[in-house]
Amino acid sequence: xxxxxxxxxxxxxxxxxxxxxxxKAIEALLSVCATVSLVAIFLIFLFLFKExxxxxxxxxxxxxxxxxxxxxxFDPVTEEFTKTETTGxxxxxxxDQPKLSFVPLVWGSLLIAALAATVSTIVGIACGLYLSxxxxxxLRGRLKPLMELLxxxxxxxxxxxxxxxxxxxxxxxxxxxxxxxxxxLGDWVSSIYTDTFNAFIGALGVSIVIIPVIASLxxxxxxxxxxxxxxxxxxxxxxxxxxxxxxxxxxxxxxVAAAVILGFGRALGETMIVVMCAGNAAQLSANPFxxxxxxxxxxxxxMGTAGVGSLHQHTLFLxxxxxxxxxxxxxxxxxxxxxxxxxxxxx
Amino acid sequence: xxEKNFDATLGRVKTAMESGSRAPMWALVFETVVKILTGxxxxxxxxxxxxIITKGGPHVSWEFLSQPPRDTGMAGGxxxxxxxxxxxxxFMIMMAIPLGVFGAVYLVEYSRGGFAAxxxxxxxxxxxxVPSIVFGLFGLGFFVLFVGxxxxxxxxxxxxxxxxxxxxxxxxxxxxxxxxxEARTGAEAEAARRQLAPEEAQAFVAQRVVEATxxxxxxxxxxxAMFWAAATLALLVLPVIIVSTEEALRAVPLSLREASYALxxxxxxxxxxxxxxxxxxGILTGAILAVSRGAGELAPVLFVGVAAFKPDLxxxxxxxxxxxxxxxVNPFTSFMHLNYHIYTLATQSPDPxxxxxxxxxxxxxxxxxxxxxxxxxxxxxxxxxxRNR
Numbered sequence: 260x261x262x263x264x265x266x267x268x269x270x271x272x273x274x275x276x277x278x279x280x281x282x283k284a285i286e287a288l289l290s291v292c293a294t295v296s297l298v299a300i301f302l303i304f305l306f307l308f309k310e311x312x313x314x315x316x317x318x319x320x321x322x323x324x325x326x327x328x329x330x331x332x333f334d335p336v337t338e339e340f341t342k343t344e345t346t347g348x349x350x351x352x353x354x355d356q357p358k359l360s361f362v363p364l365v366w367g368s369l370l371i372a373a374l375a376a377t378v379s380t381i382v383g384i385a386c387g388l389y390l391s392x393x394x395x396x397x398l399r400g401r402l403k404p405l406m407e408l409l410x411x412x413x414x415x416x417x418x419x420x421x422x423x424x425x426x427x428x429x430x431x432x433x434x435x436x437x438x439x440x441x442x443x444l445g446d447w448v449s450s451i452y453t454d455t456f457n458a459f460i461g462a463l464g465v466s467i468v469i470i471p472v473i474a475s476l477x478x479x480x481x482x483x484x485x486x487x488x489x490x491x492x493x494x495x496x497x498x499x500x501x502x503x504x505x506x507x508x509x510x511x512x513x514x515v516a517a518a519v520i521l522g523f524g525r526a527l528g529e530t531m532i533v534v535m536c537a538g539n540a541a542q543l544s545a546n547p548f549x550x551x552x553x554x555x556x557x558x559x560x561x562m563g564t565a566g567v568g569s570l571h572q573h574t575l576f577l578x579x580x581x582x583x584x585x586x587x588x589x590x591x592x593x594x595x596x597x598x599x600x601x602x603x604x605x606x
Numbered sequence: 607x608x609e610k611n612f613d614a615t616l617g618r619v620k621t622a623m624e625s626g627s628r629a630p631m632w633a634l635v636f637e638t639v640v641k642i643l644t645g646x647x648x649x650x651x652x653x654x655x656x657x658i659i660t661k662g663g664p665h666v667s668w669e670f671l672s673q674p675p676r677d678t679g680m681a682g683g684x685x686x687x688x689x690x691x692x693x694x695x696x697f698m699i700m701m702a703i704p705l706g707v708f709g710a711v712y713l714v715e716y717s718r719g720g721f722a723a724x725x726x727x728x729x730x731x732x733x734x735x736v737p738s739i740v741f742g743l744f745g746l747g748f749f750v751l752f753v754g755x756x757x758x759x760x761x762x763x764x765x766x767x768x769x770x771x772x773x774x775x776x777x778x779x780x781x782x783x784x785x786x787x788e789a790r791t792g793a794e795a796e797a798a799r800r801q802l803a804p805e806e807a808q809a810f811v812a813q814r815v816v817e818a819t820x821x822x823x824x825x826x827x828x829x830x831a832m833f834w835a836a837a838t839l840a841l842l843v844l845p846v847i848i849v850s851t852e853e854a855l856r857a858v859p860l861s862l863r864e865a866s867y868a869l870x871x872x873x874x875x876x877x878x879x880x881x882x883x884x885x886x887x888g889i890l891t892g893a894i895l896a897v898s899r900g901a902g903e904l905a906p907v908l909f910v911g912v913a914a915f916k917p918d919l920x921x922x923x924x925x926x927x928x929x930x931x932x933x934x935v936n937p938f939t940s941f942m943h944l945n946y947h948i949y950t951l952a953t954q955s956p957d958p959x960x961x962x963x964x965x966x967x968x969x970x971x972x973x974x975x976x977x978x979x980x981x982x983x984x985x986x987x988x989x990x991x992x993r994n995r
Contacts (some may be wrong), residue, residue: 274872285874286716288801292708293717295731296848298728299841303736306747385643392638402648410652411895411980413902415945416969419952420654423962467654481805492618499635505618521735523989531945555739555905562743562909567751579743583736590714590735 304583311577317570323577326350326358329579344427350541350552352561352571359574361581363541367458367551367580368528371533374462374524379469379526380519384508386470387477387515392503403478407469414468418535421464422456426536430455454525454538454550461537468570473522481507517593524589528582530555554578636658654974665963671971674917675947680918680961689919689940694907695834697937700842702896704839706847707882707889713848714855715877734845741906745838747829750910754828756868762826774821784820789818826938832920832938832980840908843896850895854888855881891987898979901972904945909953912932913940916949944972 274282314323326349331342348362386406390399430452439450484507494503506516538550539560558575565572673683709726717723760763765771778785793814839924858881866876882889904912920941921933951965953960958965 289708289712292705293712293726295705296733297726300729300733310747382643385640389644391638411898415904415948498633530739583740606757
């Protein structure tokens with residue numbers, strides 16, 4: 260192919276100088292538009308870290324892991340005040356002595372993201388497998404927009420749905436089951452299903468958003484597996500299931516792994532669903548039916564009332580910096596896996 | 607490379623066949639499980655939409671859509687929330703479309719495969735992966751606290767910090783007599799112009815004189831506002847627009863570009879007259895998806911200007927256009943938002959159960975809006991890909 264630029268240099272009437280400058284100006288303008296996203300990502304990191312690092316000046320690094328707790332107790336017999344100094348993983352930013360341990364927030368984020376990722380990995384891969392390998396072309400063409408529709412439902416709507424439609428009936432069901440099984444299990448059910456709004460409800464809501472994301476990505480990566488592999492497998496007498504499960508899925512494994520990692524990242528960053536139905540109690544609990552809070556939920560609920568320039572505000576920016584760093588590395592990991600996969604299969 | 611793949615496949619198929627006698631049974635079970643799970647997801651979507659529309663639908667009326675809320679949102683309609691959502695998304699798309707479309711034109715037409723393009727593309731994909739609440743933090747930290755506060759300082763001389771406040775107070779104190787005299791003459795003139803009654807005029811002038819030496823700390827730009835919210839959302843949807851525009855531009859055949867050059871057009875003439883018109887529907891699809899995303903996100907705007915209860919529309923005083931006088935939207939005030947309305951009614955109000963009907967109705971309005979936008983985008987894309995096939 261002849262290069263357009265070299266062609267133009269051979270023109271009998273080359274473009275006028277004014278035209279050349281105009282072209283250059285337009286190109287410069289377009290490049291400015293293109294660099295906005297580059298500048299934006301740079302500024303996001305810069306401003307988050309700038310505001311977050313100030314928190315380290317206002318409090319020690321250790322305070323963000325283990326909070327100091329001092330309690331004053333009054334003994335009515337001896338009429339003496341005693342001050343006890345303890346430490347703990349406590350998040351209470353608006354008390355006289357702010358307790359800013361990130362541990363319960365990180366724990367809540369990981370708990371919800373892990374639960375949601377587990378559910379949505381299983382269901383999402385199943386959906387992706389179905390879309391790519393089992394549904395015909397026509398059915399796939401109908402189902403894929405439905406998945407996109409599910410992604411596009413505002414997260415506040417999902418949060419509200421879980422809160423108003425799912426949480427209360429589950430509570431009622433747990434109470435009923437607890438009463439019905441009381442002769443056998445005692446109060447075991449009510450001791451397990453403690454809070455109406457809990458990590459499980461939150462994770463279920465987050466899964467609704469993430470399942471279609473994973474399904475879509477899995478479908479894409481399975482679609483890019485060369486048809487030869489399927490044909491070869493069928494020619495050797497394998498059934499459809501054997502082909503999908505033992506040939507196509509392993510061939511597209513890196514894409515599937517990347518989808519799961521991206522889904523986990525989305526779950527970590529999900530905000531409104533968690534705020535609305537995970538209970539918002541900053542506590543360390545391994546019970547998925549306990550109320551928990553996450554990094555995103557704390558930022559969302561507390562930033563509005565945190566004073567400008569206060570330790571609380573800078574701490575929330577630090578929470579945001581942590582979050583953006585973690586998701587950045589997760590996205591990077593997914594990207595690296597996909598790149599590796601592309602060079603292995605497609606070339 | 608291909609042969610190696612084939613060998614691997616052969617190996618897998620052989621092992622599959624060797625354990626094959628019980629395979630059909632398991633295959634049936636697994637296939638059924640996969641089908642059930644997929645069916646479950648579709649059913650979940652249907653159930654969510656069905657519940658919200660049947661529970662919210664009966665509460666949606668013309669009054670609900672056109673009236674402001676009353677009693678701190680416990681009754682009344684959602685008109686200001688619809689208004690606010692509409693205008694914040696409008697401002698958002700007005701910022702995001704030029705940036706995204708021209709950015710994508712640069713990436714596809716001008717710097718195909720160059721180093722700059724690779725870096726920018728990496729930035730775009732990173733931007734798409736940033737959690738939406740982080741955009742909210744950025745909107746607050748950058749637009750409101752940095753750009754807004756500095757604008758206030760430069761335009762209205764509003765102090766940014768405690769030390770600047772002290773300094774300004776001292777400065778005003780030093781010029782007290784002059785400032786007071788100036789304020790008095792100005793206020794008297796204005797009172798005369800507005801034909802205030804003598805007592806009113808006196809109070810007005812006195813107030814102005816007192817205000818003249820008190821440093822104002824009320825921010826104009828340095829607070830949450832519709833404009834900042836729109837800018838934050840624009841950054842959030844920028845990757846959506848860039849990616850879909852890039853796809854649309856790539857779908858335009860190279861031969862058309864060459865034909866345009868052959869007819870003597872410059873690069874920009876080619877882009878403007880050939881490529882952009884041909885990519886129009888793809889760009890429009892991206893724009894609709896961006897609008898749907900922008901209307902559906904709450905976390906990015908949570909502390910950049912949404913108001914829980916603000917029955918008055920965010921309008922300016924009437925602006926004189928010569929023929930008629932109408933108020934215009936004031937982008938530098940806070941605004942109500944459909945998403946935030948649902949959130950506050952459902953979780954922040956003293957009695958959430960009392961307003962369940964209103965909550966469902968608001969949710970139904972929002973869901974119908976986003977679903978309609980997405981269906982439009984999907985239809986448009988199908989038409990477009992059918993034409994290009």
